[in-house]
Amino acid sequence: MIGERIERARLASGLSLRGLADAIGVSHTMVAKYEKNQATPPSQVLILLAKVLGVRVEYFFRQVEVHLEGVEYRKRTTLRAGDKKKILADAEDQLERWVTLEQFLPQAWALEFRVPNEVPERIEAADDIEAAALAVRNVWQLGHNPIPDLIDTLEEQGLRVLTIDGDIPQKFDGFSAHYDSNPVVVVDKKWTGDRQRFTLAHELGHLILHGRLGPELDEEKACNRFAGAFLAPRDVVLKTLGENRHWLEFQELALLKQEYGLSLAAWIYRCSDLGIINQTTTKELWRIFRVRGWHKKEPGKPYPNEKTRLFQQRVYRALAEELIGEAKAAELLGITLRELQQCRHMECASDAADQ
Secondary structure (H helix, E strand, C coil): CCHHHHHHHHHHCCCCCHHHHHCCCCHHHHHHHHHHHCCCHHHHHHHHHHHHHHHHHHHHHHCCCCCCEEEEEEEHHCCCHHHHHHHHHHHHHHHHHHHHHCCCCCCHHHCCCCCCCCCCCCCCCCHHHEEEHHHEEEEEECCCCCCCCEEEHHHHCEEEEEECCCCCCCCCCCEEEEECCCEEEEEEEECCCHHHHHHHHHHHHHHHHCCCCCCCHHHHEEEEEEEEHHHCCCCCCCCHHCCCCCCHHHHHHHHHHHHHCCCCCHHHHHHCCCCCCCCHHHHHHHHHHHCCCCCCCCCCCCCCCCCCCCCHHHHHHHHCCCCHHHHHHHHHHHHHHHHHHHHHCCCCCHHHHHH
């Protein structure tokens, strides 16, 4: 078990066998033996491993082991095998901490994701996709207004959302997977909020639409349409922008971006999908968009990043209700006992850094 833990932490950190060996002062052959459980690292080496890999020593003795299944990357063609291993190892470690925490929690705290019964069984056209997105919003009692915190909304419905540091040369938006039949969505924590939100809504689309689409519909394109419809419902868009426009002001779209957390590019797609602008106008908007380099970095103030809060909130609730102790809470949060105690006194180092 310790060997698997070392390998996973090494992959999550992006280190090679030789890189880890150099960092802890042993041969790469010995590290390989550790990972294959052919040798057990002594306590002083475990302490070094924990420091280099950014984990607590308790991590190596964690009893829960999680393996994600059915992993589907949004941009799978741009990721190398090593990149995927790093991302997957990080996600599985976070999920293991969730599962470990749940062993201490009462069943009443459990959340289970369900596709609303109101979603049509067969989706044959774009209008059906719009209807499916609206059905989800209605059942979840979201109304038609902008969703201020999408991760919080999804987690309230039992969808496990993980944010990771996909700091790799290739682009990584996110992926969806399952653990023990429970859906999991992973997004890069460094992307702007509008990009995170579209990825989250797109992955929600896969969960909602999979197995329901007619043969004429491509699932990726359908999920893009679902994402736009879920974040900006058709009736609100038509009321806000009008049903027929000859042109759209980019500043107009920038204001809507800050309101709905939907990028300028996504707004152009949304208006084109709904027939608000014709193909000629759409092509001209895209031409200007690319000439100005906005397809690489959009102008204006970035939309704030989405953040996961439920896991931390549950850890502190479990701590307050004496379901776990400080040592376990610190382990689950991936911080030192001293850092946990500082946070309990409202003196978290991360809070100071944000100010």
